[in-house]
Amino acid sequence: xxxPAPIATTAAKPSRPWRIGLxxxxxxxxxxxxxxxxLLASVRHESxxxxxxxxxxxxxxxWRFDDYRLDPENGNLPQRVMGLALWLGPGHFPSLDSEGWxxxxxxxxxxxxxxxxxxxxxxxxxRGRAAMALVAAALGALVWMWARQLFGPCxxxxxxxxxxxSPTVLANGALMTSDTxxxxxxxxxxxxxxxxxxxxxxxxxxxxxxxxxxxxxSKMSAPLIAPIALALLAARLIDGRxxxxxxxxxxxxxxxxxxxxxxxAAQLALAWxxxxxxxxxxxxxxxxxxxxxxxVERWEVILNRPDPLSQLNRLDLDDxxxxxxxxxxQARNVPVDVWRPEREEALDAIRQAVLTPAQRRQLAALLAAxxxxxxxxxxxxxxxxxxxxxxxxxxxxYALKYAHARASxxxxxxxLTGWRWFFPYTFLVKTPLTTLALCGxxxxxxLRRRxxxxxxxDTAPLWALFAxxxxxxxxxxxxxxxxxxxxxxxxxxxxxxAAAYGLxxxxxxxxxxxxxLGCLLAALAGEVFYRxxxxxxxxxxxxxxxPQAYRHLVDSSLDWGQDLPGVKSYLARHPETGxxxxxxxxxxSPSYYAxxxxxxxxxxxxxxxxxxxxxxxxxxxxxxxxxxxxxxxxSYVVIARAPVAQDREPVLLLKSGASLRLGxxxxxxxxxxxxxxxxxxxxxxxxxxxxxxxxxxxxxxxxKPLLSDDARTRRSGLTERTPADWDALLTRFEMFxxxxxxxxxxxxxxxxxxxxxxxxxxxxxxxxxxxxxxxPPELGLDLLQGMPLAPRE
Numbered sequence: 129x130x131x132p133a134p135i136a137t138t139a140a141k142p143s144r145p146w147r148i149g150l151x152x153x154x155x156x157x158x159x160x161x162x163x164x165x166x167l168l169a170s171v172r173h174e175s176x177x178x179x180x181x182x183x184x185x186x187x188x189x190x191w192r193f194d195d196y197r198l199d200p201e202n203g204n205l206p207q208r209v210m211g212l213a214l215w216l217g218p219g220h221f222p223s224l225d226s227e228g229w230x231x232x233x234x235x236x237x238x239x240x241x242x243x244x245x246x247x248x249x250x251x252x253x254x255r256g257r258a259a260m261a262l263v264a265a266a267l268g269a270l271v272w273m274w275a276r277q278l279f280g281p282c283x284x285x286x287x288x289x290x291x292x293x294s295p296t297v298l299a300n301g302a303l304m305t306s307d308t309x310x311x312x313x314x315x316x317x318x319x320x321x322x323x324x325x326x327x328x329x330x331x332x333x334x335x336x337x338x339x340x341x342x343x344x345x346s347k348m349s350a351p352l353i354a355p356i357a358l359a360l361l362a363a364r365l366i367d368g369r370x371x372x373x374x375x376x377x378x379x380x381x382x383x384x385x386x387x388x389x390x391x392x393a394a395q396l397a398l399a400w401x402x403x404x405x406x407x408x409x410x411x412x413x414x415x416x417x418x419x420x421x422x423x424v425e426r427w428e429v430i431l432n433r434p435d436p437l438s439q440l441n442r443l444d445l446d447d448x449x450x451x452x453x454x455x456x457x458q459a460r461n462v463p464v465d466v467w468r469p470e471r472e473e474a475l476d477a478i479r480q481a482v483l484t485p486a487q488r489r490q491l492a493a494l495l496a497a498x499x500x501x502x503x504x505x506x507x508x509x510x511x512x513x514x515x516x517x518x519x520x521x522x523x524x525x526y527a528l529k530y531a532h533a534r535a536s537x538x539x540x541x542x543x544l545t546g547w548r549w550f551f552p553y554t555f556l557v558k559t560p561l562t563t564l565a566l567c568g569x570x571x572x573x574x575l576r577r578r579x580x581x582x583x584x585x586d587t588a589p590l591w592a593l594f595a596x597x598x599x600x601x602x603x604x605x606x607x608x609x610x611x612x613x614x615x616x617x618x619x620x621x622x623x624x625x626a627a628a629y630g631l632x633x634x635x636x637x638x639x640x641x642x643x644x645l646g647c648l649l650a651a652l653a654g655e656v657f658y659r660x661x662x663x664x665x666x667x668x669x670x671x672x673x674x675p676q677a678y679r680h681l682v683d684s685s686l687d688w689g690q691d692l693p694g695v696k697s698y699l700a701r702h703p704e705t706g707x708x709x710x711x712x713x714x715x716x717s718p719s720y721y722a723x724x725x726x727x728x729x730x731x732x733x734x735x736x737x738x739x740x741x742x743x744x745x746x747x748x749x750x751x752x753x754x755x756x757x758x759x760x761x762x763s764y765v766v767i768a769r770a771p772v773a774q775d776r777e778p779v780l781l782l783k784s785g786a787s788l789r790l791g792x793x794x795x796x797x798x799x800x801x802x803x804x805x806x807x808x809x810x811x812x813x814x815x816x817x818x819x820x821x822x823x824x825x826x827x828x829x830x831x832k833p834l835l836s837d838d839a840r841t842r843r844s845g846l847t848e849r850t851p852a853d854w855d856a857l858l859t860r861f862e863m864f865x866x867x868x869x870x871x872x873x874x875x876x877x878x879x880x881x882x883x884x885x886x887x888x889x890x891x892x893x894x895x896x897x898x899x900x901x902x903x904p905p906e907l908g909l910d911l912l913q914g915m916p917l918a919p920r921e
Contacts (some may be wrong), residue, residue, distance in 0.1 A: 151281035156288055160265045163292040164463075167261040167302040168254070170661035175716035176253065176694040177664075178684070180304040182715075183239035184256050187211020187304075188241075192221070194408050195418030198234040199525030204345040204406040205310035213259035214252060220245045222421050232424045235715060239734045239802035242715040247695040253276060257302040260309075264301030267312040271618050274319060275625035278586060283625030288650060290563060290621040292657050295666035300611050310347035311615040314593060316342045317353055318360075318619075322589040324391055325364040326440070328373040337395040343401025347526040352600055359592040361388060367585055407517035423522055424653060427511075430525050431504045436475045437462070439494045443487050453478045503528075510569035535813050535911075536607035537682050542804065542814045542911055546607035551598075553612040554685060557671040562652040562722040567620065569644065570627035577629060590619040609684030665689055665884040674884040687885035689714015692721045694882040695796055699724065708792035712886075713800035725796065726763065726787065731733050731806035731865035737761045739788065740851050743779040750777040765788035767846065780851055785837045788858065788897055790869065795889040802870050802887060811863055815908025816871035824868055827861040834858065871906050872899035 149155065179202075186199035187207030192215055199207065222229075222245050228236030242249050276284025291297060300307050320336035324540055344350040365385060371378045378384050403663035407413075414421050428436075440453060462474045479488055498505050507525050510516055518879045533544050538553065577583065584591070597616050606612065630641030659666055659674070665678045665686050677686045690711065698707065712733075718725065719735045727736045741764065745753035750769065758764055763783050770778035800806060807813050812820045833845025834854070846854065873889055880888035891899075899905065 147216040151285040156269070156285065159285075159288055159292060160268050160272075163268060165262050166292075167264060167298065170298060170663060171257055171302050171690075172254070173661070173693050174253075174690040175721070176242065176714065177303055177305075177688040177690050178714050179688075180256075180715075181242060182234040183207050183306065184210055184252075184304045185234055185238035185241050188221070188236075189238070189418070193216040193224075193415060193418040194410075195415045196231040196407055196413040196517070196519035197229075197421050197423065198237065200413065200423075200519040201348060201527040202523070203306045203309070203347050204520070205313075205342060206263070206304075206306040206346055209259050209263060209309065210256040210304040210408070213255040217251070217255050219247045219252065229419070232421055234424075234749065235732065235734070239715065239717070240433050243720045243735070246730045249716075249720060253304075255679055256304045260304055261302040263312055264297065264308050264761065265619060267308060267315065270312065270315055270319070271621050272454075272589075274315075274624045274714060278622070279628050286566075286645070286649075286821060287621045287625035287626050290566060290624055290652075291618065293560075293649075293652050294617060294621070295560065295656065295663045296558060296610065296614060296617055298656070299663035299666065300614055305611070306347050307611045307614045310343070310349065311618055313339060313346045313350075314353070314597070314615045315344035315618045315622075317509055318356055318589045318593045321353075321357055321395075321521055322360055324395070325388060326359055326371075328371065328387060328391055333391050333394050336391075337393060337398025338394055338402060341399035341406075344403050345406040348524050349600070350888035352596060356592050356596050359590055359596065360647055361385075363585060363588045363592075364388070367581070375780045389739050401521060404517060405473065407519055412517050413519035413522065418786035425526065427522070430522065430529060431499045431508055432529075433499060434874045435471065436495060437471050439491060440475075440478065442494060443483070444491060445482075445487070449482050452482045456481065464588045514887070531604065531606045534608055535608055537803045538607065539680055542830040543607070544911060545916075546605045548602050548751055551610075551613050552602045554681060555613060555616075556611050557667050558685065559668065560652055560655055561668050561670075564647070564654065566627060566648050566652070567624050568649070569842050570624040570632070573629040573641075574626040576629070587623060590623050594623075595618045597739045599695075609688075610681070611684050618868060638733065662883045662885075664690060667877035675881070677884055678802060678878075678887060681802040682803050682805070687713060691883045691885045692716050692718060692723065693727065695725075696721050696723055697885060698880075698882050698888070704794045707791055708796070709790070709793055710796045711798060711801045712796075713806060728795075728797075729863050730788075730798075737783070738855055739783050739862065740855035741781040742779065742851060744776050745779070747772055747775055747777050750779055750886070754781070757781060767843065770889070780844070782834065782842070782854075783858075785835050785842065787836050788831070788862070790865065790900065792892045792896065793890075795871065795873075795891055796882065797873065797889065799885055799887055801866075802874060804867055804870065807863060808869070810860075812867035814911030816904060816906045817910045818866060818904075819910055820864065820867065820908075821904045827857070828863055831858055831861045865900065868905065869896075869899050871904070 142199060183201045183206065186202070187209070188199055188211040189195055190204065190208055197203070219241075222237065222240040226237070226240070227233075228240065241247065242252065250631065250826075268288060268291050272284045275287035279287075297308075316339040317336070320332070320339040321800040324332045324336045343353055365381050368381060371384045371387065373387055378387055413423070423430075437457075443641040445453070456477050457474055460470060460474050460477070462470050463466075479491065483491065499508055507521060511518070511521055518875065534545055534546070536546050536550070538547060538550055541547075574583070594616055595615070601613050604612070627645060630645070631638055633641060662674065663679055664684070665674045667674050667686075668679065671677065671680045689712070692714070695710065695718075708725040709724060709728050710718060710730075711728035712730045713746045715732065715734065717735050727733070729847075730736050741757065743753045743757060744748070754766060755834050763786075764780060765784050767782045770780070804812055804814055804816070814824075828910040831840050833848075836842055836845075849857065872895075873887075876889070879890045882888065
């Protein structure tokens, strides 16, 4: 009977005694403990990054309410990790009797929880990020163990050092997002599947199923594990070495394939159980404890079903029926958006008051028809049979639906569908050159050993994960952040442990190799400590370093909303004599940090004051309500007090003319806001162009009366439209005014930066006249012609 071959035939020779203390388990544990502390230190002065608010509030509600309506498209496990730390701590959660909660709007609920409930945001961030940093440390431990298994103690320590000194890992490791957790379980699932392929035991099958389940509840990209598993199975069967199944040995490839298929089925079954467990073994996303609600997008929208009212056109309605249906629609002021509740309510009224019984049956059949696309039909089938939890199914389809088009920026260019070379470029400029050099040394060391099939076979799972993940991201249209390739770094670092082969040489060759490794590691550590704590803004010299970063990439590759405390500190160190303006990209609150700045257009701009505000206090409390509103936002002026109605005393507030205009002062502009990406579907996305210029001039002419400082002119202008119409018009004007300003600023070098992510411009009246009233700053391509954008998140 033949014994199975060992898993790691390429492992280095046993370490010399003097190396044991530097490369053993104790040393690795100390490195990981220091790494965990360093992660927390590097983010202790950072505000919420854009996506953290959604992940954190979702995880908290999973524990507290057993309700899965919030953020279902970003997995379940990472939210539970951070949510548990937040749930166990002190704090107040806003009332569930809110529109944001009922409509599953995690951004609104999260903003109320973090910034409007009297909670200590700093303490909440520390708890949640400390929990996620543990996930990053666990990933580091797995990198060390796998590299040690393949390349010996020195190789394991080398891989671990590359991991803990990676700016990409340091930037994202402690953040309350799903990226680090997904990277951990991609690596863990690949490793555990490979171990099962080498030796079939109950413990390995169980571990593999648990890791596979962990992956599927970590990230919606988990199905990528399927081609990875198939590639590993193919490598295993090509190799043909005997397979140990308990105490038995199987030699034939056909019998091996059957045994491994059975093990794979068992692992999938266990992963399926893990997935259901994550959602409380309940199909429904909503629970009575959480109260009634609906997903942020209806199932019908997600499955690309037609607008319900459009189905009326397929019925044989006579003229009288059409007339009655139109009167119902007009009376209800039905919005044009598809699958809104108002449209369904109107359809119900038409069904009862207009349609015949036969037409009702025909309409019911049309609405019950399966979706057109095969993928949508599959999801609809799974949904009807309830084979997977509702929140998981919804999240998977939602993520796929809105991953096809997203405004992105790269090296001065803009696109709605991205570039195939986006992620290779981010890898090139956001990976330290010393790391790339160490990877090159590892490749050289491996090639010196003239590796054959056996050496490749032992590292096959790492190559499969690395290559297949790269293939997936190259085809992706979601080009908004370097973090989306975080999962390729751990297998790369494990493979880089091969550089330790050179230490097994004798004499001068070994010493020269050790010197080269030592110098590169020292240089890498020096650069990492020099860049502390701005790791999201890390760029190597190929891109000109962090000062030039905003010209190359934005969003989560540079400016993800992390630097509001930095703005506050900057203003304390550099007191400004004139007005201060702020345009902020992120979901943290400038008001919470008491930043003394007038707010420009921002995204999402949750605490940017509306141009027009209507107070509706009870009779006798109007003066107190106005005083409170003016303390909160001094730029408002009282325009009118309406007659008392229904025990209410309405008051109309409007921003002053001076606050609607831009003046000389210091402008803090988030790098992500400088680039024309973060606008709604009708906004000025992409370069400033002739169409945007025409819209801007038209808007400026329309709002000109309200830009005046003369009270009579403003009151006269207000009579031309309703307050709601003026609010919408002024909001749109402020958006286009800001877009024209940034078109001018993109051609100008900032006067300073706040940690490289927020740009500082000192502008005089002449600068503003040129930016807002001079010739168009640029006339570029109209990016939006004929192609709608996906909603930003």
